[in-house]
Amino acid sequence: MxxxxxxxxxxxxxxxxxxxxxxxxxxxxxxxxxxxxxxxxxxxxxxxxxxxxxxxxxxxxxxxxxxxxxxxxxxxxxxxxxxxxxxxxxxxxxxxxxxxxxxxxxxxxxxxxxxxxxxxxxxxxxxxxxxxxxxxxxxxxxxxxxxxxxxxxxxxxxxxxxxxxxxxxxxxxxxxxxxxxxxxxxxxxxxxxxxxxxxxxxxxxxxxxxxxxxxxxxxxxxxxxxxxxxxxxxxxxxxxxxxxxxxxxxxxxxxxxxxxxxxxxxEGKYHLDGHRKCRVRLHPEETKSRKGICPVCGKAVTVGVFHRVDDLADRDHPKISKAFFSLIPLTEILSEIHGCGPATKKVTRIYEDLINTLGPELHILMDASLEKIKQTGGVLLSKAIDRMRNNKVIRQEGYDGEFGVIRLFDDGEKDEPYQNRISSDYQGERQGDAL
Missing domain, CATH: 3.20.20.140 (Metal-dependent hydrolases)
Incomplete structure (x- = not known):
């Protein structure tokens, strides 16, 4: 089938x-x-x-x-x-x-x-x-x-x-x-x-x-x-x-x-505990030590999914029965690489270029060869998707209705000189395609 x-x-x-x-x-x-x-x-x-x-x-x-x-x-x-x-x-x-x-x-x-x-x-x-x-x-x-x-x-x-x-x-x-x-x-x-x-x-x-x-x-x-x-x-x-x-x-x-x-x-907006109004994010053990109370305002925090699962769990290790693939939306990956919002014209244009050349977004994220991704979208995109596929991501957890952030590059990497060269090469390729 x-x-x-x-x-x-x-x-x-x-x-x-x-x-x-x-x-x-x-x-x-x-x-x-x-x-x-x-x-x-x-x-x-x-x-x-x-x-x-x-x-x-x-x-x-x-x-x-x-x-x-x-x-x-x-x-x-x-x-x-x-x-x-x-x-x-x-x-x-x-x-x-x-x-x-x-x-x-x-x-x-x-x-x-x-x-x-x-x-x-x-x-x-x-x-x-x-x-x-x-x-x-x-x-x-x-x-x-x-x-x-x-x-x-x-x-x-x-x-x-x-x-x-x-x-x-x-x-x-x-x-x-x-x-x-x-x-x-x-x-x-x-x-x-x-x-x-x-x-x-x-x-x-x-x-x-x-x-x-x-x-x-x-x-x-x-x-x-x-x-x-x-x-x-x-x-x-x-x-x-x-x-x-x-x-x-x-x-x-x-x-x-x-x-x-x-x-x-x-990345889900209820993963950890916390109180969004006070910008307080807590892991379950912190919530328990504070008896569920926000340290800033004294009101009850929202107990998140990670905490709730831990309360009801009766295993130390999961019993996995089906495959699963953890992905980051392509526009979010491009947003991190290019330093602009996922809904900006720049990200939208690059997104459309990529799916026009490589096929649908989920195919790009899951199945497209890294070499083809590099040829079309540049080294950074290829590296980002490789890291995502291997769960090598930087996680800032969501809480109390606030989405988390998943990143693929740390701050030091973003400062490396070759980043600008890769971006410039990509822009030149795209301009050449338009002529």
């Missing part, structure tokens, strides 16, 4: 704090730039979004959809020949459950996958009787997670239910602020219907595999993208037939699921 990449948890422009470009056309465009074959639609509970999806998508394979031909043709000129493909869409949505259970307020997010528009509309009719699904693409429902799972299972026997970013402090299954200590407490008698867990940006497979209670669950990773350019920052590797049921089966029994593409977890 061919290997392909899937990013199943994203959002549309109908969710709060998201890009206006989150429409099917931009998602298909960026999926091709990234090298993603299957992208989740996100937000299928929102009436405006599901209506747009019905208007713009047609079924490709069983349970997967693609842009209508006229829309696919309209974005083709913006996609380099080296990246052109026909990405698929899977109908997905995230739901936020806020409710009381066992004398504690619970706030838990879940990702739902469905095989077709009929089942989506059926579920939406049920959910609209329970709460407001019209004001936000990620609706908030006063519904027990166990009961949401029951509603989803009653909607379709082909539905797939994944607890989302399971360690996020505020809104997740194991979150330090409002989560549970074990899965059975959350889902009770329906726990056997949970087969996969989403790790989230602030944790990775080795961290999760410190808990023996998670051994029977597949670990999946998705971008939770709030803009098209963030697609694929975390994603999944499949070796299955290209259809909904085959992918769901792979996430159920692990056969045909090759592994995941990960953030370095330290």
């Amino acid at each position: 061919p290997k392909f990449i899937a990013d199943l948890h994203i959002h549309s422009r109908f969710s709060r704090a998201t890009s206006k470009d989150l429409d099917p056309e931009h998602l298909a465009l960026w999926a091709q730039k990234k090298g993603i074959k299957v992208v989740g639609t996100g937000d299928f509970t929102h009436p405006g979004w599901i209506s747009e999806l019905q208007e713009k998508l047609i079924e490709a394979e069983q349970g997967l959809f693609r842009l209508k031909p006229d829309l696919a043709a309209s974005i083709k000129p913006a996609i380099p020949d080296s990246c052109q493909d026909s990405p698929r869409f899977m109908l997905t949505s995230e739901i936020s459950c806020i409710y009381k259970k066992n004398d504690k307020t619970r706030k838990v997010h879940h990702l739902i996958l469905l095989p077709g528009f009929d089942s989506v509309l059926k579920l939406n009719r049920r959910l609209e009787q329970i709460g407001n699904i019209r004001s936000d693409g990620r609706p908030i429902l006063g519904l027990d997670s166990r009961n949401l799972l029951e509603v989803v299972l009653e909607t379709s026997d082909r539905a797939f239910f994944i607890p989302a970013h399971v360690w996020t402090p505020w809104f997740s299954l194991f979150g330090s602020k409002s989560g549970f200590d074990d899965i059975e407490e959350c889902f009770e008698d329906l726990t056997p219907h949970i087969h996969a867990l989403e790790t989230g940006l602030s944790s990775d497979p080795p961290m999760n595999r410190l808990l023996s209670q998670l051994d029977r669950y597949l670990l999946v990773s998705n971008s939770d993208a709030h803009s098209p350019a963030k697609l694929g920052r975390e994603s999944n590797l499949f070796e299955t037939a290209l259809d909904y049921d085959a992918m769901v089966k792979a996430m159920t029994d692990g056969q045909g699921f090759s592994g995941t593409i990960e953030f370095f977890p330290e």
Whole structure:
């Protein structure tokens, strides 16, 4: 079976704090730039979004959809020949459950996958009787997670239910602020219907595999993208037939699921403990010694993912079952090399040059030969990607909603004379190409 990449948890422009470009056309465009074959639609509970999806998508394979031909043709000129493909869409949505259970307020997010528009509309009719699904693409429902799972299972026997970013402090299954200590407490008698867990940006497979209670669950990773350019920052590797049921089966029994593409977890914005307002970042032992109190303002700090995993872990060493690849987005690598922001015109131009020559971003980061990268992007880029692939990175951990920073060069290296020569050579090559 061919290997392909899937990013199943994203959002549309109908969710709060998201890009206006989150429409099917931009998602298909960026999926091709990234090298993603299957992208989740996100937000299928929102009436405006599901209506747009019905208007713009047609079924490709069983349970997967693609842009209508006229829309696919309209974005083709913006996609380099080296990246052109026909990405698929899977109908997905995230739901936020806020409710009381066992004398504690619970706030838990879940990702739902469905095989077709009929089942989506059926579920939406049920959910609209329970709460407001019209004001936000990620609706908030006063519904027990166990009961949401029951509603989803009653909607379709082909539905797939994944607890989302399971360690996020505020809104997740194991979150330090409002989560549970074990899965059975959350889902009770329906726990056997949970087969996969989403790790989230602030944790990775080795961290999760410190808990023996998670051994029977597949670990999946998705971008939770709030803009098209963030697609694929975390994603999944499949070796299955290209259809909904085959992918769901792979996430159920692990056969045909090759592994995941990960953030370095330290870059996640809830990795360590801390208090962002006071710029206080703490490791778990520091938090414990201070009894969870910020040393600056005296208020409680946010307990991060690393601390929470440590609290629940029952192993000293992880039991790894699937491959995983820790990556840094290409624009962030270029930003460090060239000393300007990842969204600047300079970085954008170089990024477009690279994918035009070498192929999609994830191919460049994972598979492209270092020699070809050096020929196209220069010695520094080749060195950076080699270091990333070998986990030789400098980590400044995220905390309390503040993203961390992963670097590939220390300050001394940035001062070396050959840095400027490499940059100048690269600029000359690019100018020559334009003549």
